[in-house]
Amino acid sequence: MILECDLPPGSPVSQSQLVAQTRLGVAAVRTALARLQQEGLVTPVPRRGYLVSPVTPQHIDDLMGLRLLLEPASLRLAAGRLSPEDFARLRQLADIGYDSLDRESERRFLRANRDFHILIARASGNERLAQVLEQIFSEGTRMLYLTMSSKQNLSDTWQKGHHAICDALQRGDGDAAAAIAIAEVTDGRREIFDAVLARTGIARTNVFA
Numbered sequence: 319m320i321l322e323c324d325l326p327p328g329s330p331v332s333q334s335q336l337v338a339q340t341r342l343g344v345a346a347v348r349t350a351l352a353r354l355q356q357e358g359l360v361t362p363v364p365r366r367g368y369l370v371s372p373v374t375p376q377h378i379d380d381l382m383g384l385r386l387l388l389e390p391a392s393l394r395l396a397a398g399r400l401s402p403e404d405f406a407r408l409r410q411l412a413d414i415g416y417d418s419l420d421r422e423s424e425r426r427f428l429r430a431n432r433d434f435h436i437l438i439a440r441a442s443g444n445e446r447l448a449q450v451l452e453q454i455f456s457e458g459t460r461m462l463y464l465t466m467s468s469k470q471n472l473s474d475t476w477q478k479g480h481h482a483i484c485d486a487l488q489r490g491d492g493d494a495a496a497a498i499a500i501a502e503v504t505d506g507r508r509e510i511f512d513a514v515l516a517r518t519g520i521a522r523t524n525v526f527a
Contacts, residue, residue, distance in 0.1 A: 397492030
């Protein structure tokens, strides 16, 4: 719910609210909130519950900066390690786009995008690197949703980028795949900033507070 912005950045949330929304038990929700707090996705507010962590300029810079450092390395390591079955799955995921007027298609794309990058990270052969990237890609999902919900539809652009990475990896060219990823992350950082600042409520709560 947080990653797909059903609980938007900066919004208040309580344990009782989540119990009602998810129909989970109190113990399960309490455990989930503790884990979300560890991951930096919620912040406790004394006597009020929790606040969904905002998306700030520093947050965007930190997360995208980590991607720029780690994702190219994982792509270079993954080149030559992916199986035919892996490539078939990557192509299938890369084919998934979204319609900005269809919330379910957006959800489907967000999950496919996360699975695409995580599959490659796991193929790097470095489990620690894959674990860190998995957290980065998961947390970055809500940034992508904020970008997707802006007026510009980037579905075709993102699909072409995924296919270009697949092409480079199938050639065994990790450097080319890394270069594509660097360009995508650099462009993505700008798109996320533009989208966040374009949303009045998000900007007031999360950028200028």
